[in-house]
Amino acid sequence: MKILITGVSGQLGRSLVERLGNEHQIIAADRTMLDLSKPDMIVTTVRQIAPDLIINPAAYTAVDKAESEPELAATVNTHAVASLAEVAKTLNIPLIHYSTDYVYAGNKKDTNGKLAAYTESDPVAPLNIYGQTKADGEQAIRDTGCRHLIFRTSWVYSPYGKNFLLTMLKLANEREQLNIVNDQFGAPTSAITIADITAQIIAQMSSARDTTCAENWWKMHQGTYHLVNAGTTNWCDFTRAIVQEAQQAGLLKTPGPAISGIPAVSYPTPAKRPENSMLDLNKLKLAFGVSVPEWRESMQECIRYLK
Numbered sequence: 001m002k003i004l005i006t007g008v009s010g011q012l013g014r015s016l017v018e019r020l021g022n023e024h025q026i027i028a029a030d031r032t033m034l035d036l037s038k039p040d041m042i043v044t045t046v047r048q049i050a051p052d053l054i055i056n057p058a059a060y061t062a063v064d065k066a067e068s069e070p071e072l073a074a075t076v077n078t079h080a081v082a083s084l085a086e087v088a089k090t091l092n093i094p095l096i097h098y099s100t101d102y103v104y105a106g107n108k109k110d111t112n113g114k115l116a117a118y119t120e121s122d123p124v125a126p127l128n129i130y131g132q133t134k135a136d137g138e139q140a141i142r143d144t145g146c147r148h149l150i151f152r153t154s155w156v157y158s159p160y161g162k163n164f165l166l167t168m169l170k171l172a173n174e175r176e177q178l179n180i181v182n183d184q185f186g187a188p189t190s191a192i193t194i195a196d197i198t199a200q201i202i203a204q205m206s207s208a209r210d211t212t213c214a215e216n217w218w219k220m221h222q223g224t225y226h227l228v229n230a231g232t233t234n235w236c237d238f239t240r241a242i243v244q245e246a247q248q249a250g251l252l253k254t255p256g257p258a259i260s261g262i263p264a265v266s267y268p269t270p271a272k273r274p275e276n277s278m279l280d281l282n283k284l285k286l287a288f289g290v291s292v293p294e295w296r297e298s299m300q301e302c303i304r305y306l307k
């Protein structure tokens with residue numbers, strides 16, 4: 001298929017281009033080709049490219065900065081997404097879009113008072129402007145009625161770009177002490193994992209497209225899914241795992257920094273973060289039959305990539 005991928009300078013966009021490039025014709029759209037801060041250019045650009053599929057990993061992801069730049073965050077995460085969905089509907093082009101755990105309030109618990117994983121049917125209730133703009137972008141896609149898959153992910157990192165894993169590796173080489181939040185829980189998720197599972201799902205989509213089953217495939221699969229690595233940890237334990245694996249790979253000195261857990265209230269940020277970012281994977285597995293690696297396995301793969 002001819003696939004238009006936005007935001008290819010970002011970590012997920014780059015991972016998608018690398019994973020899909022050998023199997024499909026990729027139109028890798030950076031900001032010079034498709035600037036989502038300028039939604040007016042989207043319809044014209046998509047019409048000119050005429051892709052078979054649009055994949056949109058591009059987003060305004062500066063969570064704290066969004067509190068002071070709500071208009072720009074909404075332009076990229078909501079209005080541009082609406083324009084993509086509208087032209088996708090008009091031209092009958094499927095759209096794959098990536099969203100976030102930040103659409104939830106982060107306070108879901110079970111009957112015993114323990115944190116419980118969110119399912120796709122749980123109501124959204126964002127705590128910050130970034131989360132609200134992403135939730136609004138999701139709804140804008142649904143409102144158009146275009147063929148779509150929305151994948152909510154969390155705590156994304158990769159071997160390149162700016163992300164938590166690379167930041168911790170840098171700080172671990174520079175500092176003797178790291179104080180990391182230990183009361184926020186979720187699944188660190190590799191952009192490589194997201195790209196790989198997306199590629200598997202596109203293969204299923206493509207097979208249906210080459211038969212008379214496309215309409216039935218979309219009736220069965222269209223919707224919103226959680227796409228994260230399996231398992232749960234917190235930021236502090238994630239850091240400990242990063243440092244340990246990097247030391248074993250020879251990327252960090254030994255013994256390395258002392259790592260202490262701190263409550264989120266001790267590390268105030270302009271945007272409030274969810275305590276609970278745990279996302280249930282059952283819907284994804286049942287719908288597509290994919291196997292999702294555990295977060296530690298994907299983290300180890302990322303460290304080996306850096307080596």
